[in-house]
Amino acid sequence: MVKPAEPAAAPALENAATLAADFYRADAWVPEDSLGMLFKRVMQSIALQADRRLAEHGLTHVQWVALMKLKTGHGCTVAGLARDLQTDAGAMTRSLDRLEAKGMVARVRSATDRRVVNLALTEEGERLAALVVPVLAEVFNNHLAGFSPDEWQLLLSLLRRMVRNGDALREADGADAAA
Structure with a gap:
């Protein structure tokens, strides 16, 4: 899988409310064209395809996602992993208990803060996490069937811009909350 070059960053939103687009309107709402619905359908399809391929290795969706987060150095505590995966700490603890029982994850007390x-x-x-990336590459490529390299780069660029806009809105x- 080739890592795309990062496009030049678009300017951050100065005032998100005044720069907001006007593409969607309540009086002309079409659920099938909503970003939320389309993103959710794509993500569900990607997860389903990856889950089917990784099930033969005994991995559930929550487990392979957690393994990938740990492999890439994200969410190295229960709380951090729960936050990254947008789940509660109790559910994450139960998932980690299963990963630990399968011999995939170890809990290690911090040397500086017990x-x-x-x-x-x-x-x-590590062995199982290494199996995930090729599966994801295949699943992503299957979902991008018919896209040209330029269209793929454009899609990535547009999604990154949406992420930056979302980050600016959260900031x-x-x-506002601090004021």
Whole structure:
């Protein structure tokens, strides 16, 4: 899988409310054209296809996503992983208990703060996490069938812009809450 070049960053939203687009209107709402509905359908399809391929390795969706987060250095505590996966700490703890029982994850107390329990992939966890990336590459490529390389780059660029807009909106909301 080729990593695309990062496009030049678009300017951050100065005032999200005044720069908001006017593409959607309540009086002309078409659910099938909503970004939320389309994103959700694409994500569900990607997850389903990846789940089917990874089930033969005994991995559920929550498990392979957690393994990938740990492999890439994100969410190295239960709380961090729960936050990254947008789930509660109790559910994350139960999922990690299953991963630990399967010998994929180990809990390691922090040497500097005994209250902190870090998560680490075991050798088996590393082996299984390495299986996820080729599966995701295949699933993503199947979902991009018919796209040209330029269309793929454009899609990535547009999605990154939406992420930046969302980040700016969250920052603005945080600034409003602090005031």
